[in-house]
Amino acid sequence: xATPKTVPVPPMHIAQFLENIAEVGQLLExxxxxxxxxxxxxxxxxxxxxxxxxxVVACWEAFVEDLASLALDFMITHAKDHTxxxxxxxxxxxxxxxxxxxxxxxxxxxxxxxRDNYTEILARTSGVLNTPRAPQVDxxxxxxxxxxxxxxxxxxxxxxxxxxxxxxxxxxxxxGSIAHRVKHxxxxxxRDVIAALHLVSFLAAKSNNSVRSxxxxxxxxxxxxxxxxKGVG
Numbered sequence: 001x002a003t004p005k006t007v008p009v010p011p012m013h014i015a016q017f018l019e020n021i022a023e024v025g026q027l028l029e030x031x032x033x034x035x036x037x038x039x040x041x042x043x044x045x046x047x048x049x050x051x052x053x054x055x056v057v058a059c060w061e062a063f064v065e066d067l068a069s070l071a072l073d074f075m076i077t078h079a080k081d082h083t084x085x086x087x088x089x090x091x092x093x094x095x096x097x098x099x100x101x102x103x104x105x106x107x108x109x110x111x112x113x114x115r116d117n118y119t120e121i122l123a124r125t126s127g128v129l130n131t132p133r134a135p136q137v138d139x140x141x142x143x144x145x146x147x148x149x150x151x152x153x154x155x156x157x158x159x160x161x162x163x164x165x166x167x168x169x170x171x172x173x174x175x176g177s178i179a180h181r182v183k184h185x186x187x188x189x190x191r192d193v194i195a196a197l198h199l200v201s202f203l204a205a206k207s208n209n210s211v212r213s214x215x216x217x218x219x220x221x222x223x224x225x226x227x228x229x230k231g232v233g
Contacts, residue, residue: 011224017204020059023196028190029050050178054191057175060130060200064103064207065122068144071211072118074143074223082110084219086146093117118144131172134165137207145214155212156202168203171196197230205229 010018025047034045050106082090121143134151141147154164168181176226178188205227 009209010227011070013070013200014064014204014208014224014227016066017059017063020062021056021197021201024052024055024193027055028193046188049188049193052169053188053196054175054178056173056196056200060203063200063204064132064137064140066140066170067211068140069118070112070149071141071145071190071215071223074221075215075219076111077117079219080165082114085114086218088142089114089117089144089146090145131176133169133172141211144216145211145215147207150207150210153206156206160203164199164203165174167195167199171199188230201229201231 020081030048034048036186077149093110096117097113119142134154138149138151143148151165152161154168155161159167174188174192209225209226210224212222212224215221
């Protein structure tokens, strides 16, 4: 009798991302049931496409926050001391805790200081992360865990970094137009939703692996497994 294969459990933040994205898939299924699969625009159910676009961006935003939070927590838990963190992170925290000498006096207080730093960053950028474009994402990871330019890894076969960033910008702009104007000036199609799903899925996989490598280079341990997205971009 053959031994059944064990399906690897995805990292927690990836599992949550997949669960969230599955809700977008449910909207697409409703779209198919109501409108069928034939060609042509269906204005009466375009609201499903608009809702899906808003949800896709929300999934990306939640993933970014989860990834940063889990990376920071893993580094704090497994680092020997605060020196595992980059100078820009330490300088930022030290400036709020009586300067660099605070590190040598605080015992394990550095862990709380770094977590407080992340909480403050999120509080200050909560509005910014509602538009999780490359600059905002890069800034979050730089200030929280010392990873410079996370977006530099956003490229894959058939998609350059510049193109990926431009596509993310366009997606977030579309989301904003839908959310703030309700009546978007141009049509939002099912193909737009599918393209958005592929985009954020590639971005999530690439970001996961880049942060994984950064954590390992900082503390000598991998926080989670690599992931691969094999969709068509």
